[in-house]
Amino acid sequence: MANILLIKNRKREYTDHYLATSPPLGVLYLAAYAREQRPGKDVFTMVDERVYAKTSREWEAYLKDLQPEVIGFSSMSIEQDQVDYLLPVFKRALPRAKIVIGGPLASSSGARLLDDANIDYVVKGEGEIPFTQLLEALDGNEDYPFDQIAGLAFRDDSGKIIDNPPSKNRADLDALPYPAYDLINLQDYVGRDRMTPVRTTQLYAPLFTSRGCPYHCIYCHDIFSGKFRAMSAMRVVDEIEHMINAYGVHEFEVYDDIFNLDKQRVKDISAEIKKRGLETYFTFPNGVRGDILDRETLEALKDMGTVHMAFAVETASPRIQKVLRKNINLKKIRENIAIAADLKIFTWGFLMMGLPKESRWELWKTIWFATSSKLHGAYFFPVVPFEGTELAQKYEEAIESHGEKRLWDYFLPEGALGAVGPRELSIMHSLAYFIFFFNPWRVYLIYTSGVAPFRRLVSLAFGIVRYIVADKILYTIKAKARKIFKFRITPRTA
Ligand code: B12
Numbered sequence: 001m002a003n004i005l006l007i008k009n010r011k012r013e014y015t016d017h018y019l020a021t022s023p024p025l026g027v028l029y030l031a032a033y034a035r036e037q038r039p040g041k042d043v044f045t046m047v048d049e050r051v052y053a054k055t056s057r058e059w060e061a062y063l064k065d066l067q068p069e070v071i072g073f074s075s076m077s078i079e080q081d082q083v084d085y086l087l088p089v090f091k092r093a094l095p096r097a098k099i100v101i102g103g104p105l106a107s108s109s110g111a112r113l114l115d116d117a118n119i120d121y122v123v124k125g126e127g128e129i130p131f132t133q134l135l136e137a138l139d140g141n142e143d144y145p146f147d148q149i150a151g152l153a154f155r156d157d158s159g160k161i162i163d164n165p166p167s168k169n170r171a172d173l174d175a176l177p178y179p180a181y182d183l184i185n186l187q188d189y190v191g192r193d194r195m196t197p198v199r200t201t202q203l204y205a206p207l208f209t210s211r212g213c214p215y216h217c218i219y220c221h222d223i224f225s226g227k228f229r230a231m232s233a234m235r236v237v238d239e240i241e242h243m244i245n246a247y248g249v250h251e252f253e254v255y256d257d258i259f260n261l262d263k264q265r266v267k268d269i270s271a272e273i274k275k276r277g278l279e280t281y282f283t284f285p286n287g288v289r290g291d292i293l294d295r296e297t298l299e300a301l302k303d304m305g306t307v308h309m310a311f312a313v314e315t316a317s318p319r320i321q322k323v324l325r326k327n328i329n330l331k332k333i334r335e336n337i338a339i340a341a342d343l344k345i346f347t348w349g350f351l352m353m354g355l356p357k358e359s360r361w362e363l364w365k366t367i368w369f370a371t372s373s374k375l376h377g378a379y380f381f382p383v384v385p386f387e388g389t390e391l392a393q394k395y396e397e398a399i400e401s402h403g404e405k406r407l408w409d410y411f412l413p414e415g416a417l418g419a420v421g422p423r424e425l426s427i428m429h430s431l432a433y434f435i436f437f438f439n440p441w442r443v444y445l446i447y448t449s450g451v452a453p454f455r456r457l458v459s460l461a462f463g464i465v466r467y468i469v470a471d472k473i474l475y476t477i478k479a480k481a482r483k484i485f486k487f488r489i490t491p492r493t494a
């Protein structure tokens with residue numbers, strides 16, 4: 001029997017924008033799948049560092065008490081600072097425990113992470129099958145030799161790094177067990193900042209009903225590989241009904257990369273929810289593919305209780321759309337945003353700034369596209385070229401030439417691949433928010449959206465002002481001071 005501790009990591013050095021916290025679906029799937037495949041063999045414990053942050057001393061005491069044999073650590077790339085900080089603490093406390101790292105960081109950076117001697121195994125990409133096979137291998141089951149576990153990177157007995165290619169054999173999504181929600185308390189996530197920008201105080205749960213995306217944009221993660229696979233409408237509604245009955249959840253935050261690729265599936269899900277008489281609310285904060293929607297599909301989404309939907313426009317420049325391989329039909333997405341807004345779905349746009357060779361004119365076009373649309377809200381993200389993406393490979397030189405090579409900030413332009421430099425980009429970035437939010441048209445749209453009553457509108461406006469003015473200036477000062485005096489920014493604990 002293995003005693004397994006699963007940890008959802010957090011960012012160590014953070015600005016307020018990195019505090020969003022939603023239930024850690026990835027690790028909950030891992031535990032559910034392993035439990036099903038190895039019944040009675042393991043005991044799982046789950047710690048979400050974003051909810052229950054511990055100091056290094058508290059971690060040492062906790063680990064010595066719990067004595068896990070396997071520690072599964074789930075992290076995004078942006079959270080690597082906390083990986084670097086915590087893993088030596090873990091190894092010191094429990095030198096014999098096996099440390100496995102998975103999630104977006106592992107998928108992006110792969111075997112390179114084994115440069116850190118504290119990490120024993122790296123699992124790239126989709127985790128259910130390789131993680132369960134790894135548990136078998138650690139138990140000594142010879143049917144699962146380490147070098148045959150797809151997507152696993154590890155050191156062999158001689159210390160050589162073995163990097164197994166990812167699997168072509170993926171989990172059957174309809175056969176996946178429901179995520180192991182018994183390992184967390186869903187109440188812990190109520191009232192916190194979350195991916196859905198309009199805060200509610202309702203109990204909610206995430207849904208991930210499809211994996212993979214056929215579009216292959218050059219900046220995108222490829223955690224689930226390009227091929228699109230989806231749960232059937234029945235399996236999706238079964239999970240929704242299970243969450244209502246077992247946990248009293250009626251609001252669902254959908255994280256799919258491209259929930260609406262199969263229009264018929266969307267309509268079937270909506271019809272099935274209606275048929276079963278379920279009371280449901282949905283938000284799509286990770287975005288839908290906005291140009292392949294149509295009125296009928298949007299009405300089906302509205303019927304099933306959709307209150308919020310993000311549209312990933314990224315750029316209003318057709319040239320850059322091609323470079324990114326996103327190829328959004330800008331006319332169509334604008335029309336669909338308007339239909340959604342008219343249906344009283346709170347629409348949010350994702351725009352990127354600082355894209356390859358992006359000119360001042362192209363930046364203005366993007367700002368104008370968003371401002372003149374019926375979007376209720378928008379994020380203008382400075383581009384972050386994540387390791388492992390085509391964008392990062394193609395523009396490696398540009399990334400290095402703007403100072404030390406490290407992950408740029410998602411909210412504050414520190415680097416730029418575009419034709420304008422970081423300083424100008426930063427000014428345009430602030431201007432984009434001002435022009436977008438502080439105009440009577442936007443205020444009218446938000447006020448009449450039916451979703452955001454006045455109090456929310458005011459808090460949204462304060463949030464944006466604080467972000468552009470206070471946080472940006474404060475963060476810049478702190479970052480400069482950090483460089484000069486070499487101290488860390490706001491460690492929350494320890
Ligand atoms: C929901 C979500 C969030 C939530 C929280 C996610 C969470 N619970 O951890 C919030 C809103 C907080 C968030 C924030 C951000 N996010 Co986000 N987010 C997502 C999203 C949409 C869904 C995540 C999810 O639940 N997926 C479903 C589950 C099933 O997949 P999974 O978590 O990846 O887990 C699977 C595998 O990765 C693996 N696995 C995961 N953990 C482990 C652990 C072990 C031990 C093993 C073996 C395997 C394993 O197995 C799992 C099952 O197959 C993804 C996009 C996506 N398609 O996944 C982006 C994504 C994870 N986010 C991303 C980014 C960049 C961010 C932000 C930086 C963006 C921003 N604008 O602020 C912030 C950073 C937050 C921070 N901590 O500072 C990137 C990460 C890229 C990277 N290389 O790190 C992604 C991939 C999207 C993208 N743009 O490419 N995000």
Ligand code: SF4
Nearest residue numbers: 213215216217220257
């Ligand atoms: S459409 Fe979205 S999910 Fe699909 S490859 Fe492009 S960015 Fe990724």
